[in-house]
Amino acid sequence: MLYALLCYNDEATVWSWDKAQESEVMDRLGAVRARLEKQGKLGPSLRLLPTTAATTLRKSDPPLVLDGPFAETKEQLLGFYIIDVADLDEAIAVAKDLGEANPGGSYEIRPLAVYNAGADLRVSA
Amino acid sequence: MSDLAWINAAITAARPQAVGALLRYFRDLDTAEEAFQDACLRALKTWPQNGPPRDPAAWLIMVGRNAALDGVRKRSRHTELPPEEVLSDLGDQEERAVEQVDASDYRDDVLRLLFICCHPDLPATQQIAMALRIVSGLTVKQIARAFLVSEAAMEQRITRAKRIVAEGDADFETPGAVERAERLAAVAAMIYLVFNEGYSAGDNPARAQLCGEAIRLGRLLLRLFQAEPEIMGLLALMLVQHARTPARFDAEGQIVLLDDQDRGLWDRGMIAEGLALIDKAMRHRRPGAYQVQAAIAALHVRAPTPADTDWAQIDALYANLERLTPSPVITLNRAVAVSKVAGPEAALTMIEPLADRLSGYFHFHGLKGALNLELGREAEARAAFGRAIALANTAAEAAHIRQHLDRLMADHHPTVREPGAARG
Secondary structure, eight states, rough: EEEEEEEEEHHHHHOOOOOHHHHHHHHHHHHHHHHHHHHTOEEEEEEOOOOGOOOEESSSSEEEEEESSSSSSSSSSEEEEEEEEEHHHHHHHHHHHHHSSSSSSEEEEEEEEEOOOOOOOOGOO | OHHHHHHHHHHHHHHHHHHHHHHHHHHOHHHHHHHHHHHHHHHHHHHHOOOSSOOHHHHHHHHHHHHHHHSOOOOOOOOOOOOOOHHHTTTHHHHHHHHOOOOGHHHHHHHHHHHHHTTTTTTTHHHHIIIIISSSOOOOHHHHHHHSHHHHHHHHHHHHHHHHHSOOOOOSOOOOOHHHHHHHHHHHHHHHHHHHHHHHTTHHHHHHHHHHHHHHHHHHHHHHHHTHHHHHHHHOOOOOHHHTTHHHHHHEEEEGGGSHHHHHHHGGGHHHHHHHHHHHHHHHHHOOOHHHHHHHHHHHHHSSSHHHHHHHHHHHHHHHHHHSOHHHHHHHHHHHHHHHHHOOOHHHHHHHTTTTEEEEEEEEHHHHHHHHHHOOOOHHHHHHHHHHHHOOOHHHHHHHHHHHHHHHHTOOOOOOOGGGOOOO
């Protein structure tokens, strides 16, 4: 079963981390990611720039282009992981592991309906 | 990350909103700051036990307000608020407490707090010190280290600045549209001052940290005013410039010129964010000085090698900038682009009329020296570099010019300059 782990946290806090905090968290997350990848459970994962870099297109007629994220919320969508696990219990276990490496905020565990791998875009990221 | 580190990050992020709201309640900066300090102490005690609250800023405002009101006799017009022990992570209670904080005031609270720091009677350095102390929450010791003064001197400076602000008439009414725009422009300028203080710091890490702080404030401001292209431009400008920091100094702390920088050391994440913001800003078709400067900086970082730099476009953008905000420093910067497009002779002709107004400006003499050097006019070059050294602001600047002079002695003709070195 494919799940997306949607990472929510207060971006003001996360983007306030200093270099040491940042690399500490990234190192710990890296270890968890490496293990999951080796087990064939982790697909693409990505981190988003802050919502200040976001633009929203409202599909009204005519479509409306707005600056900023879709919704003003206390916690923002900061990134996501795509995982392949047996069931929800295992998805929650993975989320717990990631959460231990990177405390604060929440993961929304959301089953996938469609997964298109698309082209490999890593060169430009 | 440890509990303490997490709490610190949350408090830092919540600070502008919390202190801003407390300032609105108490209309006194010292009381607001003390209330916030109290709330932080309680957070350190309560959050590790009860878990972090869902909305740290609202929690700190509530608890800070309670703490400050405990000191005086509680007045009846203030609503009783739940004690902080039940505030943390208890859904219903917290939701209600949060509702008592008027969310619509948030934007104006933070803007007011920032605006207070750029009081027109405060000299630039005091504006920066105030912003760092009050909005960013740096300690007096940290700020003193950044400015290379004693803690006592900095304490005195901040106290004096606070007195000036307190004597002035801080406006606590909700600002109108025109006022809001004026405040926004003043605050943007103050944030860029903070950035420049860090950017020009050479390799002094305490001061270089101010760049990161300014970027944080820029993001905060843009979150509040999401559709303002100039705020996008300001943040983009700071990000793209700061992205080059790891390459700007060598192991000995000497300046590495833009052309000589290892572009692999540039922070690609910051550049991506900066370029995305410039893209967004351009859509508004309301150009401003920050946007144009950001676009110039973007052209530099978009070039895979120095030779790929689009100097003609940079020249055109500087022409734009001269029109938006005429200043001899901008003309001086444009001359660098002109020297690449039309040659050093044309650039020298361009800066000649600036000699009077920029006679005390390090970068004027530095560029004049470099242009003369390119033309093989060694005596003129040596004279200009001599003037530049006398006017250098940092040891790194002086050392950089010294290198030119040394190479001159060795009869070697370098042709590299840092075009971004003289910024308007």
